[in-house]
Amino acid sequence: MxxxxxxxxxxxxxxxxxxxxxxxxxxxxxxxxxxxxxxxPEGFRPPRMYATADTSKSPIRLWRFPYTLAGDGGLSIPIQCTITWWLEVWLVNRHLRRGRLQAIGFMPEPKTRFFRWFMFLNDRPVRNHERRGSRMMHWLLFASSHFARALIVSAVAFTVVWAPSVGVLMLVSLNGGERKLPPGCEHDWCYKKKWAPQIFKSVKGSVLGILTTPLFVIFWLVRCGWALKKNEAHYGER
Incomplete structure (x- = not known):
């Protein structure tokens, strides 16, 4: 050919x-x-969220690690409360000094010792020589006093927000037939990658923000009103 x-x-x-x-x-x-x-990009790891969890080895459960929704929800409450507290300390006082907000002046001062401490109404004012002391020590005391109050609010929010959210998670967990599929779900509540964990974190964070943010704003507006009546140069200390 x-x-x-x-x-x-x-x-x-x-x-x-x-x-x-x-x-x-x-x-x-x-x-x-x-x-x-x-x-x-080079050097970046993929985002870590419940949707990328390897549930074949470690299922998403309510109590047991490493993917525990109850632990995640409980840990995020004090973190969110502390961040919100400090943001409102800065924002509210900034707007008050610029005249964008008006302090609240009709609230009477509390009488009990705990609430007077909580509202920075110490009977003994901060003396000038104490304020002129070590600057680092002053800021450490200032920060510790605010962190203490934020943690107290977190403890209250923990009982108000965390406990009901755990009850809701028990209701939306996998049923009896589906719980047999992932390993390690025999004695715990388990969940799929989507959408229960994501909705849980979004709703819990939103509810906590709705409850705490207005309270923190009112807290500083009321405290500033008392300070203006007494002609206090400093408030929000100790």
Missing amino acids: PWAANPSLMSTPTAATTTSQPASNPEAGLSQSATSSQGL
Whole structure:
């Protein structure tokens, strides 16, 4: 046959086969697809959330680690309360000094010792020589007094928000048939990757913010009103 004597035609199938071999490597194709699907800059790890958890080894459970919704919800309450407290300390006082807010002046001062301490109404005022002491010590005392009050609010919020949220999580857990599928769910409440954990954290954080943010704002507006009546130069200390 005339085309069989042409070496260029005979070498064409061999070359095509040789060039197509790297593309047929399944491991190379898998690594390329994984890299392109993530699209992360060099050095960054993929975001860690419940949706990316390896539930085949560690299912998402209510009490047991490493993915514990009860522990996650309990730990986030003091963190959120402390951050909200400090934000309102700065924002409310900033707006008060600029005249954008008006202090509340009709509230009577509390009489009990605990609430007077909690509202920075110490009977003994901070003396000038104490204020002029070590600057670092002054700020340590200032920060510790505010952290203490934020943690007290966190303890109250823990009973108000955390306990009902755990009860709701018990109701929306996997049923009897589904609990047999993930390992380690025989003696605990388990959940799928979506959407119970995400909705739980969003609703809990929103409810906690709605409860604490207005209270913190009112706290500082009332405390500033008492300070203005007494002509106090400093308040919110100790």
